[in-house]
Amino acid sequence: MKITGKKINPAFYLMTIPIAILFFIFHTLPFLKGVFYSFTDWQGYGNWNFVGLKNYLYVFTDPDVTGSYIFTFKFAIAATILVNVLSLLLAMGLNSKIKFQNTLKSIYFLPYMLGTLIIGFVFNFIFANLVPQFGKTFGISALSTNILGTDHAWIGILIVTIWQSLAFNTLIYLAGLQTVDHEIYEAAEMDGVGTIKKFFKITFPLIAPFFTINMVLSVKGFLMAFDQIMAMTGGGPGNLTTTISVLIYKRGFQGGQFAVQSANAVVLFLVVVIISIIQLRVLEKREEKLN
Amino acid sequence: MRKFSKQLSCLLAILLFVASLAGCGSSSSSGKEKIEVFSTKNAENTEILQSMATEFEKTHKNVNVEIVSPSDAGTVLKTRLTKGNLPDVLAMGGDATFMELQKAGTLEDLSKKSYVNSVQPAYKKMVTSISKGSGLYGVPYATNASGVLYNKTLFKKAGVKVPQTWDQFIAAMQKLKKAGIQPLELTFKDSWTTLPIWNGLAGSLQSKDFTTQRLKNKTTFAKTHQEIAQKYLQILNYAQPDFMGTTYNDGNKAFALGKAAMLLNGNYVIPELKKTNKKIDVDMFPLPASNDAAQNRITSGVDVLLAVSKSSANKEAAEQFISFMMKKSNAQKYVDDQFAFSAIKGVEQQDASVSGIRNNIADGHVVNFPDHYYPAGFDLASLLSNLSLNAENGMTTNKNVTQFLKKADTSYNTANVQN
Structure with a gap:
């Protein structure tokens, strides 16, 4: 291919190439190394041999791995649905003409600015001390124990995850809603279209690309959930809240299964990629239909 | 112009690469x-x-x-x-x-x-x-050293002596309970705190050659650790409510403030306790796992x-x-x-x-932490946490113990692979 006419300003290369190199050194290279080591018996140091697909076969025989996958999917599906429904509602509220609009926007965006670990530790305290105290004072037995120490620990984590993830998704939906022309709504109102119909026939189809982005990013992010779980439960009680990422970390670094968990990480990577591609295909097809 | 930019980007690439390498190996040498x-x-x-x-x-x-x-x-x-x-x-x-x-x-x-x-x-x-x-x-x-940390003042108040055997230990906890004192403070929100109890029981009760035999796959937890798991569950009956949700720090604080009579953990907790309450009168004794007092050794x-x-x-x-x-x-x-x-x-x-x-x-009447001999990938703390949660949810002891020991054996076997 030949670029005719205009000369390309070298400044553009200066903008893109250094980052590409950094990205390659600090992201792509370690990733490729990880893939490589997943075919060896490397412990993280010392000598190693090629073992072929042994690690991959081992991963699937470990019952804890299967259990973690089931939990991870349950968590990711619940979080994706709740986050997207709630953030769309929030975005529509914030997009309408209300008082304190900007203040509210910044309040909802605040959680995004805080580190997940810090949020995890703060909520750890809330669940361990404040909520049980509240429950005891008002005699509500369901609230008087630390939820993170029960069967329902994952709900505690879900609440925190949703609270934090709302910010970013709301922002994207808000950007989407602002691209919708107000004249369309005015025209619809003249035709006497109801609020619900207006949403499903006008708003939702017009922000479909933003819905696609949010869905793909949410699922990807929640399938790889790690920080909040390490901060809040460390995967417990028992193994109840161990996601795949947490399992990879615990077994790979603390359990001396570096190569095996590299294989597990490759499997997780493939799972995330495949799900993302399927999502993109399905949702983009839907976008085309709607447009 | 294009050629120049190519050269420049190449140069930049090399520079960056060298810089990133230089960061790794720093070896400065002074005369010392x-x-x-x-x-x-x-x-x-x-x-x-x-x-x-x-x-x-x-x-x-x-x-x-x-x-x-x-x-x-x-x-x-x-x-x-x-x-x-x-x-x-x-x-x-x-x-x-x-x-x-x-x-x-x-x-x-x-x-x-x-x-x-x-x-x-x-x-x-x-x-x-x-x-x-x-x-x-x-x-x-x-x-x-790991065993039982006890609040001397509370023991005196309830008229309880330091127990030497398992039966005395259980009787002591019942007596404390009757006196309106919380016998035990457990901190299972941090699942590693389940291990000192397991170690205390297994150290005194399991047969001497268990670790080597288990490593060679000649024995199983299911065959040998029934009593240990049952005693572990028996202890839980004397813990405070919400022990699954209590963190290590909160539990230590509660114990230091005299809200419970015993902690099942190690000597490293003592500095933490003194931070909260300088005047706490605390001492330790070995967890009396067996009814034969001579068998009970401190885990160290x-x-x-x-x-x-x-x-x-x-x-x-x-x-x-x-x-x-x-x-x-x-x-x-x-x-x-x-x-x-x-x-x-x-x-x-x-x-x-x-x-x-x-x-x-000083006499060397000690036994090492049994979990130091388990393979690194064997996450016993999670299994014990799960065992405790099931008990808390009302599962019968027999079913819970059988299930736990079976799980312990499979997890041990998965972790015990020599690559």
Whole structure:
């Protein structure tokens, strides 16, 4: 291919190439190394041999791995649905003409600015001390124990995850809603279209690309959930809240299964990629239909 | 112009690459010999090590001692092992990380050194029993002890004596309960705190050759650990409500403030307790797992051992420093500062808060933490946490125990693969 006419300003290369190199050194290279080591018996140091697909076969025989996958999917599906429904509602509220609009926007965006670990530790305290105290004072037995120490620990984590993830998704939906022309709504109102119909026939189809982005990013992010779980439960009680990422970390670094968990990480990577591609295909097809 | 930009980008690429490499290998050399002492105790003992280093430098003018103790030290150590850049002196636990380093052949054999003679044989054996070959690749220095911590004031108030047998232990807890005192404070939100209880029970109750037999797959948990799991569940009956949701820090605080009579953990908790309540009258006793009082031993392991890495450039200086640390006066300073016990003969922890177990340790009437012998990938804490949660949810003891032991065996087998 030949670029005719205009000369390309070298400044553009200066903008893109250094980052590409950094990205390659600090992201792509370690990733490729990880893939490589997943075919060896490397412990993280010392000598190693090629073992072929042994690690991959081992991963699937470990019952804890299967259990973690089931939990991870349950968590990711619940979080994706709740986050997207709630953030769309929030975005529509914030997009309408209300008082304190900007203040509210910044309040909802605040959680995004805080580190997940810090949020995890703060909520750890809330669940361990404040909520049980509240429950005891008002005699509500369901609230008087630390939820993170029960069967329902994952709900505690879900609440925190949703609270934090709302910010970013709301922002994207808000950007989407602002691209919708107000004249369309005015025209619809003249035709006497109801609020619900207006949403499903006008708003939702017009922000479909933003819905696609949010869905793909949410699922990807929640399938790889790690920080909040390490901060809040460390995967417990028992193994109840161990996601795949947490399992990879615990077994790979603390359990001396570096190569095996590299294989597990490759499997997780493939799972995330495949799900993302399927999502993109399905949702983009839907976008085309709607447009 | 285009050619120029290509050259420029190439140059940039090379520059960046070189810069990123240069960051890795920093080796500055001054006239002094430098030894790096790496502690895995998360800054808990940096102060005392630093003061010893300063003292040492006074008499060894040409040596510069640097104390390093990063957080998550085990991972840092493994990363440095990957790079073939181990510190000169390692002050680490006698744990799975030590086992890995030793098996990888990265440590010096110190068994012939003169300072090894003063070490208690029981602790030497704990190190050799987890090592490959017959040498002594880490010199035991400080040890810890795990058992029961009890509030003397509350025991007196309820008229309870220190129990010697299992039946007495249960009776004591019932008596405390009747007197309106919470017998036990458990902190299972941090699942590792399930292990001291398991270790206390298994250390005294399991047969001596269990660990080696299990490793060879000649016995199972299901066949041998029924009683231990049942006793573990029996203990839970005397814990505070919401023990699954109580964190280690909150539980220690509650105990220090006199809200419960006993904690099942180790001597390392005592400094934490004193932080909350300076006046707390606390002491320890071995967890009386068996009804035969002679069988009940305190669980005690090597908390800090000293090792020299094979790749060290200044081995002589490194060993001089170890020999300096092993001096009785210095070992005494260390255990006084750390509330720890010493692996060195004749160095005793004099503090009243551990007087109940001092003799057990001085006589070597100790048993190592059984979980130190399990494979590194075997996550027993999660299994015990699960066992406790099931009990809390009302599962029958029989079903719970059977299920737990079966799970323990499968998990052990999955973790016990030699690559």
